Amino acid sequence: MIYTCIIIDDKRHFTTLLEEYIAELPELELIKTFHDPTRAIAELTAEHFIADIIFLDIHMPHISGIELAPHLKKKCKFLVFITAHAQYAVNAFDLEADDFLYKPFKIERLQQSIKKITGHTTPAVQENxxxxxxxxxxxxxxxxxxxxxxxxxxxxxxxxxxxxxxxxxxxxxxxxxxxxxxxxxxxxxxxxxxxxxxxxxxxxxxxxxxxxxxxxxxxxxxxxxxxxxxxxxxxxxxxxx
Structure with missing residues (x-):
């Protein structure tokens, strides 16, 4: 099964890395990446498609991931928070997030998250x-x-x-x-x-x-x-x- 994904994160260096991770996992398909959270909420609430997984940063300008989450839950099957700020973890789970990824993380941690939220095991990525x-x-x-x-x-x-x-x-x-x-x-x-x-x-x-x-x-x-x-x-x- 292929799981469609959306990334919402203002940090381009991180979204580039996450996009590379997703490209390596055949079970995942990236639909779109948003670097502007206000544009993300405008487009996603206006359109009718639903993604399987939304990867949502918490600490962003203008509007936080915590504020965005209630609007996005109905736009995806699984909501995964991603942040370098561990103090937001409690807020993330209060909003019934499906998982919480603490930056920086490796592709193996992403695989664990996908397995946890979907119950599907992705093929292992070989390491040196x-x-x-x-x-x-x-x-x-x-x-x-x-x-x-x-x-x-x-x-x-x-x-x-x-x-x-x-x-x-x-x-x-x-x-x-x-x-x-x-x-x-x-x-x-x-x-x-x-x-x-x-x-x-x-x-x-x-x-x-x-x-x-x-x-x-x-x-x-x-x-x-x-x-x-x-x-x-x-x-x-x-x-x-």
Missing amino acids: TDNDFFFIKISGTQSKYLKFLYSEVIAFESDKNYIRIYTPNDCYRIYLGINEVEKKLAGRNDFIKVHRSFIISKAYIELVENNMVVMKNSNVQVVIGKQYKASFFAYLESHKF
Whole structure:
């Protein structure tokens, strides 16, 4: 089945990326992109067609996605909010949005969203296998490197000028800053920062209770930092049943 889509977002660099994602997924067909929300509401309310999915930015000039949403719900089967501002997540779900995508996101996150809202699985997009692992140079040596699979990393923890890398079988203390880890993880969708000292793997989250995240296959428990709470709970909301 083909799902028709409309994008409403004033940020052209992002709509270009989302258009590329949609073009790669054979289940999706882009009808139109609007960069002006006032033009979008004028055209969509005047015309009689209905799209399957509308991807709607929240923070836009003149009129916000939150204000647009009630007018657009009847123009689509599924409404998906997209924004870089996690504090809007609660408002999005109050308006009965079908999903919430937190920018920036990768094509795999878009696939998850389509599967969630439609119940249809899109074909997997193959990634370069070089993205599955990384090497850490052992300090004090000239040519000794330790290989890690991203899929086996439970968490990265900052410890002054070092980081601890937790895996199911061990914990490694490496001379490296947490900022360098963040740069390396930029663009990946399988890790999330929940505290200024902790970046955790989404796959290893076992339990979230109040402000505590418990990671499976380890003794790692992390208190969610105040400045990361909104984005983390937005992520949880977007993946709940």
